Amino acid sequence: MQIYPVPKPLPGAEVALPDAPVCFASGANGLFKLVRNEFYTACVKLDGIPSLADLKEEAELHVPLLPLKLFRAVEGFFGEVYRRYQSEAVVLLYCNPNVKAWRVIVPPQQVRGLRVEYDLHARPNAPAGFQLFGSIHSHADIQAFHSGTDDADESGFDGLHITVGNLDKPIRSYACRWMLAGRAFKTDLAEVLEAEDLPAPDPAWLAQVSPAPVLERELFTPVPLGTETDERWCDLLGEPFASREEYLEHLEQMREEIEERLWAAEHLELEGGTHGSKR
16 A cells, blocks of 8 residues: 655645545654545554564664774864863764775864854865765763754764763763664764774783693582592581582572572561661
8 A cells, every 4th residue: 555745735735635545644743544435534643554564773884983093183182172262162074985984074163162153064075985974072071962952963964973071081971873864873982983903012011921820620520429539528618518419419408498588588578667777
């Protein structure tokens, strides 16, 4: 059955619904079923169409990870802007998935405290082969989070969006998400940054490290029954168990007792109410 998109009417005009006897219509607020017959005309909202497959929201990215060196350069830029103006700042992210590369462009902007103003439509030209696909902005000296202003700015701005906060501290905070097809997919900074190899260790440091000798774990060594070695259980555990089987039986009894006590505690009803303190 066909689904008809219903366009938004001109000011003062009524919504024009399809004239089919039975059809589905999609509007800005969801999917509807329209029925017209000799008994009634109805337009009812649907949670789904039973004859169609169940779908789930998902996204598969075809872009590379953001280089850590590039991200640190952006952090350094934010730190200097905060030092000079105690304010936010913003950079734009451009990506070329074909060559698996990112570029950063700083648009002209005016900053004041927790505000940064720039014209996204008047942004500089993109590098050849690159397209705008995200942004990074700072939150000056407050915690990084996705604010209501960020939601409004990024709702129609597909790509990677990172917020860097607490620039007044040596350890900053971060909030990170992908905006894809108008939907936010939250993620962690560690999931979008390209890892760097660890530096080679100092040989003098390594020279101070050596492996410890392997200790024999006698407690877990099988002990043949009916031999004098059974007495090791008594020596190792400090309790009068002549064999492994006797020890395991003791543990099983303990487990049963613990389970009984747990059941009793869960079903215990205190007389006179409960007692406790809060602070």
